[in-house]
Amino acid sequence: xxxxxxxxxxxxxxxxxxxxxxLEVDDLHVEFHTQEGVAKAxxxxxxxxxxxxxxxILGESGSGKSVTAQAVMGILDMPPAVIPSGxxxxxGQDLLTMPEEQRRKMRGPEISMIFQDALxxxxxxxxxxxxxxxxxxxHRGMNKSDAYAQAVRLMERVAIPAAKExxxxxxxxxxxxxxxxxMIAMAIALDPAVLIADExxxxxxxxxxxxxxALLAELQxxxxxxxxxxxxxxxxxxxxxxxxxxxxxxxxVAKAGIDDLYARPAHPYTRGLLESIxxxxxxxxxxxxIGGLPPNLTRIPAGCAFNPRCRMAQDVCRTDVPALRDVGxxxxxxxxxxxxxxG
Amino acid sequence: MGKYIVRRLLQMIPVIxxxxxxxxxxxxxxxxxxxxxxxxxxxxxxxxxxxFREEHNLNDPLVVQYGKYLGKFVxxxxxxxxxxxxxxxxxxxxxxxxxxxxxxxxxxEAVIGILAGVLAGVRKGRFxxxxxxxxxxxxxxxxxxxxxxxxxxxxxxxxGIFPATVPSLDAPTSSLILPAFVLGSLSIAYVARxxxxxxVENLRSDYVRTAKAKGLTKNRAVGVHTLRNSLIPVVTFIxxxxxxxxxxxxxxxxxxxxxxxxxxxxxxxxxxxxxxxVSTVTVLVIVYLLVNLxxxxxxxxxxxxxxxx
Amino acid sequence: xxxxxxxxxxxxxxxxxxxEARSLTQxxxxxxxxxxxxxxxxxxxxxxxxxAIWPSLFTSKDPGFGDxxxxxxxxxxxxxxxxxxxxxxxxxxxxxxxxxxxxVGILASLTTLLxxxxxxxxxxxxGGWLDALLSRITDxxxxxxxxLGGILFMASFPNGxxxxxxxxxxxxxxxxxxxxxxTIARLMRSSVLQVKPNEYVLAARALGASPWRIIRSHILPNxxxxxxVVATINLGVFIVVEATLSFLGIGLTPPAISWGVxxxxxxxxxxxxxxxxxxPSLFLSLAVLAFILLGDAVRDAFDPKSR
Ligand SMILES: Nc1ncnc2c1ncn2[C@@H]1O[C@H](COP(=O)(O)OP(=O)(O)OP(=O)(O)O)[C@@H](O)[C@H]1O
Ligand code: SF4
Ligand SMILES: [Mg+2]
Numbered sequence: 001x002x003x004x005x006x007x008x009x010x011x012x013x014x015x016x017x018x019x020x021x022x023l024e025v026d027d028l029h030v031e032f033h034t035q036e037g038v039a040k041a042x043x044x045x046x047x048x049x050x051x052x053x054x055x056x057i058l059g060e061s062g063s064g065k066s067v068t069a070q071a072v073m074g075i076l077d078m079p080p081a082v083i084p085s086g087x088x089x090x091x092g093q094d095l096l097t098m099p100e101e102q103r104r105k106m107r108g109p110e111i112s113m114i115f116q117d118a119l120x121x122x123x124x125x126x127x128x129x130x131x132x133x134x135x136x137x138x139h140r141g142m143n144k145s146d147a148y149a150q151a152v153r154l155m156e157r158v159a160i161p162a163a164k165e166x167x168x169x170x171x172x173x174x175x176x177x178x179x180x181x182x183m184i185a186m187a188i189a190l191d192p193a194v195l196i197a198d199e200x201x202x203x204x205x206x207x208x209x210x211x212x213x214a215l216l217a218e219l220q221x222x223x224x225x226x227x228x229x230x231x232x233x234x235x236x237x238x239x240x241x242x243x244x245x246x247x248x249x250x251x252x253v254a255k256a257g258i259d260d261l262y263a264r265p266a267h268p269y270t271r272g273l274l275e276s277i278x279x280x281x282x283x284x285x286x287x288x289x290i291g292g293l294p295p296n297l298t299r300i301p302a303g304c305a306f307n308p309r310c311r312m313a314q315d316v317c318r319t320d321v322p323a324l325r326d327v328g329x330x331x332x333x334x335x336x337x338x339x340x341x342x343g
Numbered sequence: 344m345g346k347y348i349v350r351r352l353l354q355m356i357p358v359i360x361x362x363x364x365x366x367x368x369x370x371x372x373x374x375x376x377x378x379x380x381x382x383x384x385x386x387x388x389x390x391x392x393x394x395f396r397e398e399h400n401l402n403d404p405l406v407v408q409y410g411k412y413l414g415k416f417v418x419x420x421x422x423x424x425x426x427x428x429x430x431x432x433x434x435x436x437x438x439x440x441x442x443x444x445x446x447x448x449x450x451x452e453a454v455i456g457i458l459a460g461v462l463a464g465v466r467k468g469r470f471x472x473x474x475x476x477x478x479x480x481x482x483x484x485x486x487x488x489x490x491x492x493x494x495x496x497x498x499x500x501x502x503g504i505f506p507a508t509v510p511s512l513d514a515p516t517s518s519l520i521l522p523a524f525v526l527g528s529l530s531i532a533y534v535a536r537x538x539x540x541x542x543v544e545n546l547r548s549d550y551v552r553t554a555k556a557k558g559l560t561k562n563r564a565v566g567v568h569t570l571r572n573s574l575i576p577v578v579t580f581i582x583x584x585x586x587x588x589x590x591x592x593x594x595x596x597x598x599x600x601x602x603x604x605x606x607x608x609x610x611x612x613x614x615x616x617x618x619x620x621v622s623t624v625t626v627l628v629i630v631y632l633l634v635n636l637x638x639x640x641x642x643x644x645x646x647x648x649x650x651x652x
Numbered sequence: 653x654x655x656x657x658x659x660x661x662x663x664x665x666x667x668x669x670x671x672e673a674r675s676l677t678q679x680x681x682x683x684x685x686x687x688x689x690x691x692x693x694x695x696x697x698x699x700x701x702x703x704a705i706w707p708s709l710f711t712s713k714d715p716g717f718g719d720x721x722x723x724x725x726x727x728x729x730x731x732x733x734x735x736x737x738x739x740x741x742x743x744x745x746x747x748x749x750x751x752x753x754x755x756v757g758i759l760a761s762l763t764t765l766l767x768x769x770x771x772x773x774x775x776x777x778x779g780g781w782l783d784a785l786l787s788r789i790t791d792x793x794x795x796x797x798x799x800l801g802g803i804l805f806m807a808s809f810p811n812g813x814x815x816x817x818x819x820x821x822x823x824x825x826x827x828x829x830x831x832x833x834x835t836i837a838r839l840m841r842s843s844v845l846q847v848k849p850n851e852y853v854l855a856a857r858a859l860g861a862s863p864w865r866i867i868r869s870h871i872l873p874n875x876x877x878x879x880x881v882v883a884t885i886n887l888g889v890f891i892v893v894e895a896t897l898s899f900l901g902i903g904l905t906p907p908a909i910s911w912g913v914x915x916x917x918x919x920x921x922x923x924x925x926x927x928x929x930x931x932p933s934l935f936l937s938l939a940v941l942a943f944i945l946l947g948d949a950v951r952d953a954f955d956p957k958s959r
Contacts, residue, residue, distance in 0.1 A: 075555040107558030115556075120549035124648055125571050138559055170647040186557070354788075361792035369804045484941040486892045488899045489933050492919045590797030594896060608800075609900075612807045620804070628795050 014091035014110055014193070020051040022193050022226045023072070023111075028086035030067050030250075032297075033079060039297040041067045043250040044086075046324075049194065052224040054217075056237040056258065058273065059247035062294050065230045068247070069196045072228075073113050074103050090194070108139050112192035116199040118179035122171040128182045129155070129167030135189040154185040158215060177208035181215065188219055195220070196228040201236065209233070213240055234273065238262060246270050249295050249305035256330035266332035266341040268310050304335070312336055348636070355632050360413075363625045367409050370617045412618070416625065422618040430622045433607060436512055438626070441596070441603035444519050445588050448527030452581055456531040457574070460538025464573075465565060467543055475539065479532035487591060491525040491598040508600040519601075526595040530584050537580055541573035548572075575645050582638025586631045680877070680953035690949035696942035700935075703747055704754035711744045745909055746931050752910035753939060755821055756894040760828035761887040768833035769879060772840025773867060776848065787841070794834035801831035802893055806902040820904055824897065828890050835886070836879055843875030877954045885947035888940035895936060911936040 016022045030042035042064045049055050057065050070076045072088055074095060088095045090110065095103055115121040123131060132154055133147030142150070148167060155163035158181040171179055180200060187195060197216060201209035217240045220227045231237055237244060237258065244261045246254040246269060254267040265271040292309040295301055301308055307317040316335050324333040327341055334340060415422060423429050463475035482490070498521055499507025505521040545551065546569055554564040593605035600606070604623055611620040643649045684690050775786035805827040811820050847853065853870050897903030898912025899919070906913055911932045918929035 070552075073556055075552060104558050104560065107556055109558070113556045115549060115553065117549060121553045123550040123554070123568050123572075125575075125646060134559070135557060138557070138563070172648050183553075186553075354791075357788050358791045358795055361789070362795045365792070365796065366804060369808045480941060480944065481937075483944060484888065484937040485933065486895050486899070486915070486936065488896055489915060489919075489929070586795070586797040587799070590799030593799060593803060594900070597900065609803075612803065624796075624800065624804075627800075631797075632795060 012110065012193070014093070014106075016051055016091055016193070021048055022051055022091060023049040024087075024089040025068070025072065026087040026089065028068070028071060028088065029084050030064075030071055030076070031082045031084060033082055037298040040300060041081075041250050041297055042071065043300070045247070045250070045252050047245050047252065047255070049226040049228060051193070051226055052220070053243070054220060054227040054229055054241045056241035056244040057228060057230045057247060058232075058234065058237065058244055060273075060294050062297070063247040064250040065247055066198050067250075069113065069198050069228065069230055073107065073111060073196060074100075075107075075113075105139070108135055108192065109190040110192055111194040111196070112187040112190070113196040113198065114180070114183045114187045114200050116202050118176065118183045118203070119171060121183060122179060124171055127168045127170055128174070132182065132186045132189060135186060139190055150189070151185075154189055155182065157188075158182070158185045158219075160185075176204050177212065180204060180208075180212050184212075184215065184219070188223070188225075191223060192225065194226045194228070196230070198230045199232065200229075202232060209236065216240070234262075246273065249300055250297065251305065251333065252324060253306065253333045254331065255324070260328075260330050264328075264330075264341055266327045266330045266337045267334045268312050268336075268340055269306050271340065304333075312340070348640070351636050351639070355629075355636070358632060359625070359629060362628045363413075363416075363621065364409055366624045366628075367412065367621050368405060370612075370620050371405050371408065412621065416622070422622055430619050433619070434604070434623060434626060437602060437604050437607045437623075440512070440514060440519075440601060441589075441592055441605060443516055444523050444526060444592060444595070444601070444603060445585070447516070447519060447523035448530070448588055449581060449585075451524055451527040452530045452534045452584075456534025457538050457577065459531075459535040460577075461542060461570070463535065464539040464542030464546065467539075467546075472539070475535055479535050482528055482532040487525065487529055488594050488598060490528055491522075491595060494521060494525055495598060510600045510602060512602050514601065522595050522599045522601060525598070526588065526591050529591070530581070530588065533584070534577055534580065537577050538573060541576055542569060545569045545572050571645065575642065578641055578645060579638060582635055582641075585634045589627050589631060677873075677877075680950070684949060684953045687949050687953070689945050690953075693942045693945040693949065696938060697946065700750050700754055700939050700942070703750040705751075707748045707751065711741075711747050714744065742914075742928060742931050745914055746911070746935050748909045749911040749914055749932060750935065750939070752821060752904055752908065752912070753891045753894060753936060756824050756828070757887040757891040757939075757943070759825045760832060760890040761883045763825065763829040764832040764836050764886065765879060765883040767829060768836025769840050769876075771833070772837035772879075773844055773871065773875070775837070776841040776844030777863065777867060777871065783841075786837070790834045790837045790841075793831060794838070796831055798828070798831050798889075798893060799896060802827050802897055803900065803902065805830070806897055810902065811905060817904075817908055820908065824894050824903055828893060832886065832890065836882060839882055840875060840879050843878060844871055847871050847874045877950075881947050881951040881954070884950060885944055888943040888947075891936065891940050891943075 025045060025047050028042055028045045029040070032039040032041055045064070045068055047055065057068065059065055067076070067081075071081075071083065072095075076083075083096060086096070090106070095106075122128065129148050129151035132151035133142075133144070136142040136147040136150050137144065152163050152167050155167060160166060160178055160181055166174075171182070174182065180203075184200075195216075200216065201212050204212060213236050216227065216229070219225070229237065229241055241258045244256060244258050245252045246261075246267065248269050254261070254265070254270045256266065260266075261270060262274065265274060295305055295308070301318075303316070303318040303320055304310070304313070304322050307313040310317065314335070320335070322333045322335045322337075324331050325337070327337040330341075332340070412422065420431075459475045459479075463472040466472050495507050498504045506518045509518045509522065511518075542565075546565070548569075551564055551569055554568045559568070589604075592603060593609055595601070596603045596605035597609060604627065608620055608623050610616075611623065771786050771790070775783040775790075802824075806823065809823060811823075847870065850870075853866060856866050856870055894903055894910075895912030895915060898905070898910060899916040901916070904910045904913055906917075914932035915929065915936065918925075918932065921928050
């Protein structure tokens with residue numbers, strides 16, 4: 001299917017390193033400077049992503065998943081966002097020190113992103129084919145009719161029926177699932193090496209959710225993309241992700257292979273999440289198995305940020321920040337990770 | 344689409360009838376004797392007055408007069424003014440002046456208003472934003488006739504850049520620049536405010552985030568993706584405001600002594616020339632309603648979510 | 653025609669029940685209290701209203717006393733704003749002139765709110781033929797530009813040489829009401845149409861609540877806020893229209909004292925004695941500004957999105 005793309009696609013200037021590592025986020029910090037004060041949304045997040053790998057990022061609402069993704073993408077509004085320290089390396093080059101123009105040109109061909117609400121994320125006043133074709137026109141200098149042809153091809157690829165007829169229709173004329181397929185078509189248009197999907201199925205019906213996840217998995221397999229999958233849906237993650245990172249109050253508190261995460265959680269928060277799976281997507285609602293709400297990011301508790309809600313919290317949790325450390329095959333930021341893992 | 348237009352045109356009929364009747368009734372009530380001054384220094388002879396009143400149906404009850412007037416109007420006969428000149432001839436000339444004045448005012452609204460609004464919206468909270476906010480509030484709170492007389496004094500009299508008055512019936516377009524600016528000034532301010540508000544709101548929208556994620560330049564994200572959405576309400580405003588523009592033309596034409604529709608209405612009122620006033624205003628109302636229909640159609644083109652079926 | 657004005661002011665980002673509407677009001681009040689512009693405009697309006705009610709509080713001079721020997725004087729300790737072409741003290745006349753503008757503005761806003769509100773609610777709530785009829789009537793009055801209607805009306809019913817002050821003011825209020833209510837009616841109607849399909853309204857109807865009760869306790873709390881915002885902003889517009897009519901010589905006329913009259917007098921002397929124009933214009937503009945700012949502040953408070 002990709003004969004046109006591969007032949008017309010310029011060879012990328014960016015090459016992953018020997019073991020296929022595409023992306024490396026290193027001790028990233030993000031703050032929001034608002035009238036209410038400084039919200040420390042991301043407080044030292046590190047992870048990496050390899051070719052053909054799917055990394056799931058999990059966590060409650062407000063834990064910083066989207067901010068992390070948008071920082072990688074370079075689409076945070078600064079101000080109010082500030083990145084005081086950290087590095088985001090793509091194929092060895094630090095994106096944060098790169099000139100903005102160079103970075104902009106990478107969005108689409110190298111790193112791409114899809115969002116939760118496809119209806120509001122697509123421009124209501126332009127045809128969908130025009131919006132998909134814009135990728136080719138702007139990044140490849142393609143003319144309008146060729147770009148439309150590419151749009152039709154992509155819409156067919158993401159299984160939109162009657163793509164030729166519908167390419168000139170507007171977003172509001174499609175169903176929710178179809179709109180998300182259009183977002184996906186737009187994101188994979190230029191064969192990116194990294195695709196970030198920020199809750200791609202949250203706004204959809206259950207049956208449609210499964211179809212979209214299957215489509216993402218299929219495309220990832222086919223193109224050997226590195227996929228970052230941000231989701232609330234722990235059930236879906238189990239089938240498609242290779243590894244998972246769990247975020248809490250702007251930190252990664254646990255990292256594990258997907259099977260370990262489910263079978264042997266090494267952090268009290270992960271365990272709580274697993275126990276409250278059905279309710280996880282209800283924003284603002286207390287997690288059944290955990291209770292309480294995430295902290296206000298302008299006043300993150302001292303010590304382990306999770307301590308006010310943790311059933312295992314001891315004095316040390318209220319004073320010392322637990323580092324993310326190896327625990328068996330996994331990583332966990334808990335003073336009592338071993339006990340959790342084994343108990 | 345065709346059906347929609349037909350339905351709208353049909354809906355317009357009762358509105359035109361009602362509006363013209365109200366205007367007719369008010370003009371009917373105009374006090375004073377229209378024959379005063381028609382016969383030199385002396386009062387007119389009883390005979391003349393009787394003939395005059397008969398000719399202009401002034402002895403019939405209001406509704407009958409209105410009916411007779413309407414009967415002629417739909418046949419394209421706008422009547423003759425009290426000097427015996429067909430109103431249609433007068434109007435043709437005067438509408439070209441006021442038409443140019445209004446179009447230029449709208450051009451000022453569109454160009455200056457949108458430009459100022461975009462600059463302010465894109466640089467929200469910066470100097471230019473504050474400048475636009477303050478100066479638009481300034482313009483909105485000062486009555487147009489004060490602005491008009493003031494600018495007339497500065498540009499027309501003190502510096503002599505533009506003519507201070509434009510009394511000619513075939514005034515060149517360039518002489519209408521200053522009056523058109525004055526006429527449009529209030530709307531320029533409103534357009535700027537509206538553009539800014541919409542732009543700021545749309546700049547925060549999800550699809551602008553998408554545009555950034557697509558690797559588009561900032562100019563394209565703002566210029567192509569945000570502007571179109573932001574301008575849809577502005578177009579509606581300019582259309583709805585057209586009526587205010589026509590009303591404002593009376594004031595502006597008075598200040599600059601322009602022989603347009605506004606001046607004509609004003610003179611008609613003062614000389615108790617009912618037919619002239621009613622016909623002029625009726626045409627004005629019809630133009631206004633048609634402009635509104637046009638704007639609604641344009642709205643459907645700009646915003647694909649609206650369908651006129 | 654589209655409901656333009658209605659569309660620019662979204663009817664209360666309104667809640668799903670009345671409790672929520674009430675807390676919306678509380679939220680709005682809380683954010684209003686923190687808004688500097690709100691307090692500035694309230695203070696200005698307070699001063700102008702006081703000026704209108706009790707002008708002698710601000711000046712001991714007689715605005716009707718013209719000193720022929722001291723015309724067009726520039727500001728001095730004796731005459732703070734100077735004197736005008738007839739030797740009147742401009743400061744005193746500016747203070748006394750507030751009354752006409754403030755009365756016209758406030759009364760016309762109240763009457764348009766009342767008339768437009770009632771007709772809009774009736775049209776939106778009952779729908780059907782009543783809506784069709786009222787909407788056409790609204791269209792009819794909407795089709796006549798305010799200034800034009802005002803000019804025709806005031807010319808048709810001119811003031812006598814010694815018409816009573818309040819009769820003239822009342823006429824201006826009447827004409828502003830007659831041609832000013834449609835914006836409010838359209839806005840109100842579309843607010844009602846937005847609120848009506850909500851479940852709590854349907855439930856109240858099913859339970860046999862009287863229409864008046866439903867309107868009062870379910871519809872008005874949600875639909876009133878945007879209408880009040882527009883009425884406040886219109887207040888400024890009405891003040892300007894009143895002055896414009898005076899400028900055209902068909903609104904208030906001397907010997908009545910008003911900003912409009914003072915401004916149109918002063919316009920003749922703009923070249924030589926600009927200070928005569930400055931002060932009444934300044935006061936009028938400040939009054940208009942105050943109401944616009946108040947309207948903006950209230951709108952922002954009810955519609956947090958617009959901040
Ligand atoms: N523009 C902003 N200004 C101020 N604070 C912000 C801004 N954007 C995000 N935040 C804060 O950063 C924190 C993390 O937000 P983020 O959107 O990353 O959460 P999330 O994990 O994606 O949650 P969700 O599941 O709700 O999407 C939140 O507490 C939020 O309040
Ligand atoms: S460090 Fe303490 S508070 Fe934090 S998760 Fe572990 S046990 Fe709970
Ligand atoms: Mg998110």
